[in-house]
Every structure is written in structure tokens, then in C-alpha cells.
Amino acid sequence: MADHDAKHWYPTAAYLYVLHLDDLALAWEYLRRNPEYRRDWRERQRRPEAAPRWGLRLLEDPRLDARDAHPAWFPDHPELIQLYPDVDPMPDATVFDLWRIPGSKCLVHDGRRLLLTTRWPGCRLRLALAPGLEGGMAYVHAVRACARPCARYCALAAELDKLAVAADAAPFAVVRCRPSPAALLELHTLQALDATLAGASLREVAQGLFGPTAVTGGWHADGGLRSKVRRLVRRGRTLMHGGYRHLAQLDGHGEGRSTRSAKRP
Numbered sequence: 001m002a003d004h005d006a007k008h009w010y011p012t013a014a015y016l017y018v019l020h021l022d023d024l025a026l027a028w029e030y031l032r033r034n035p036e037y038r039r040d041w042r043e044r045q046r047r048p049e050a051a052p053r054w055g056l057r058l059l060e061d062p063r064l065d066a067r068d069a070h071p072a073w074f075p076d077h078p079e080l081i082q083l084y085p086d087v088d089p090m091p092d093a094t095v096f097d098l099w100r101i102p103g104s105k106c107l108v109h110d111g112r113r114l115l116l117t118t119r120w121p122g123c124r125l126r127l128a129l130a131p132g133l134e135g136g137m138a139y140v141h142a143v144r145a146c147a148r149p150c151a152r153y154c155a156l157a158a159e160l161d162k163l164a165v166a167a168d169a170a171p172f173a174v175v176r177c178r179p180s181p182a183a184l185l186e187l188h189t190l191q192a193l194d195a196t197l198a199g200a201s202l203r204e205v206a207q208g209l210f211g212p213t214a215v216t217g218g219w220h221a222d223g224g225l226r227s228k229v230r231r232l233v234r235r236g237r238t239l240m241h242g243g244y245r246h247l248a249q250l251d252g253h254g255e256g257r258s259t260r261s262a263k264r265p
Contacts, residue, residue, distance in 0.1 A: 009194035010208045017067055018190055019183045022124060024077055025066035026186055027248035030239040031055075032062035032069070033193060055250040057110040070117055072110040073248050076128065079155050081163070082142040084130040089138030096139045101127075101163070123162050192229060193236030202229050 008014060018029065031037055031054060040050040044059050051059045057072040076082075086093060098105070103118035103125070114129040133139055141160065146152050179187075188209055195205040206215045206229045218225040245251050 009191055009198055009200070012187070012191060012209065015187045015191050017065070018187045019179045021066050021186070023247040023249075024071075024073065024126070025124070027073075027244040028060070028066050028069055028071050029186075029190055030193075030236070030244040030247070031071075032060075032065075033190075033197065034240050035197075038062050055245055055248060057112075070106050070108045070115070072108060072115055073250065075250065077126070077249055078144075078152055079126070079159050081125065081127045081156065081159055082130070083127060083133055083139050084142050085132050085134075086138040086140045093138035095136050096133055097135060125159060125163055189232050189236045189239070192232040193240060196233050196236070202226065202233065205229050205233065 018026075021029065034054075037054055040047055040054070041059050041062050044050065051057060052074060055073055057074045060069050060071040083096065098116075101116070101118055103120035103123070106117045108115045108117075113131055116127040116129060118125050118127070141156065143149070143153055143156055191209055192205050195208055200208070203215060203219060206219065206225055209229070209232075210225065214225065220226065239247070
């Protein structure tokens with residue numbers, strides 16, 4: 001019997017932040033639970049080359065959840081906004097000013113350039129600053145050439161629209177509607193994964209996710225609740241052992257939550 005008082009997975013309230021994560025943040029949540037990744041982090045001094053194995057430029061601390069971690073994925077996500085100096089600026093060109101970018105900011109150097117993550121209520125944006133870009137310089141937004149340039153441009157334009165709106169008046173708070181089924185699925189998957197990693201049985205997982213009353217009335221050999229919990233655990237392990245790459249679009253096949261043709265485990 002798992003000791004619920006000693007396990008961080010039992011209170012569902014501890015997972016509510018998951019409801020507001022984007023695909024990159026979710027990818028990190030699954031990766032940081034991987035026991036082999038955690039081992040590579042502990043041995044990072046002896047294994048400095050381990051990061052690319054996980055789709056990262058640098059190993060990130062798995063003790064940090066997606067609210068505090070800033071993993072540098074490799075290759076870059078298509079929606080990453082890249083800023084470069086404008087070598088031939090217009091007279092009225094906008095100049096780069098870090099402090100005019102809205103939100104709470106975090107800068108990370110990935111060994112080649114600065115990665116800026118900025119967050120405000122309801123939104124998170126990621127930007128890459130070219131090494132030659134300095135404050136007061138005119139700049140351009142770069143879009144990688146690809147087989148579907150229109151789709152890539154539309155994704156970047158949507159991110160820039162968020163930045164433009166927030167620059168005028170970043171909200172202090174956001175009122176959200178009820179969580180979507182997809183968001184609830186991620187919450188339950190992560191909670192079920194943590195429970196099994198902590199040694200909980202499927203029945204104990206069900207009690208933590210859906211309550212003892214639901215388990216008493218619906219825990220049968222071939223019942224829907226037992227099958228549901230089994231699927232959640234299997235899905236969590238699949239995402240932890242490589243499936244997170246689809247969320248982060250590291251292999252060119254995963255499309256992410258915002259794309260219609262996404263294939264999610």
C-alpha cells in the first residue's frame with residue numbers, strides 16, 4: 001500500500017498548473033520524470049555529451065517543473081522567435097529594447113546565443129537573440145526555410161501578434177474557461193505516471209485521481225475505470241520514454257497541440 005501522506009502525487013491540486021502548459025512545457029514535464037534522464041543529470045560532470053540524446057542543447061535540472069525550468073531544445077521549436085540585427089534598416093525601424101518586452105523574463109545562454117523566455121498571465125513566448133544583437137539596434141524576425149513556409153510563417157505571425165498586443169497592455173490576470181479535455185488528460189496522465197513511479201498500484205492511482213467512492217462503485221475486472229487508469233499509466237510511460245519528442249517537435253513528425261493534424265499518444 002502506497003503511503004499517500006508521503007507521496008507528492010496524491011493531491012490533485014499540486015498538478016493544476018499543468019492545465020496551463022503549452023506543448024514544449026509538457027514535453028519537459030514528461031522528460032524530467034525519466035529515470036535515465038535524472039541519472040544523466042546527476043552524472044552530468046562525467047557525461048557532458050548526454051544532452052543531445054534527450055533533444056536538448058544543455059541538461060536542465062529535473063527537479064524544476066515547467067514553471068521554473070528553461071530547457072534549451074535542439075533543434076529549435078518552429079514557433080521560436082529569432083531576432084537578428086537588421087543590416088539595412090529603414091529610417092523608421094523599431095530598435096531592440098529588452099526592457100520593453102512585456103512579462104517576467106528569464107535569459108539562458110545555450111552556448112551559442114541567448115534564449116529569452118517571457119511570461120505574463122495567459123501567455124508564454126520564447127525568443128532567440130543572435131550574438132550580434134544589442135540594445136538600440138534595428139532588428140528583423142527570422143523564419144527558417146522549409147517545405148511548408150506558409151504554415152511556418154503563420155505560426156510565427158501568431159506569436160508576434162501576442163507580443164504586439166501585450167506590449168501595449170500586458171494583463172495583470174486572465175479569466176479562463178473550464179479546462180479542455182486535452183488539458184485534463186495531461187493532468188491525469190502526469191499524476192498517474194508519478195503515482196506508478198512512486199510504487200502505487202492501479203487501484204491506488206484510481207483512488208488518487210477519481211476518489212475512493214468512484215473506485216468502490218466502478219473497480220471491476222473489465223470495468224471502464226480500471227481500463228481508463230491502465231491507459232493513463234501506459235500513455236504516461238510512452239511520453240516519458242521518447243513520446244515527449246512529438247510534443248517538442250524534435251523529430252519532424254509531432255505537430256503539437258495547436259496543429260490540427262497532431263498525433264498525440
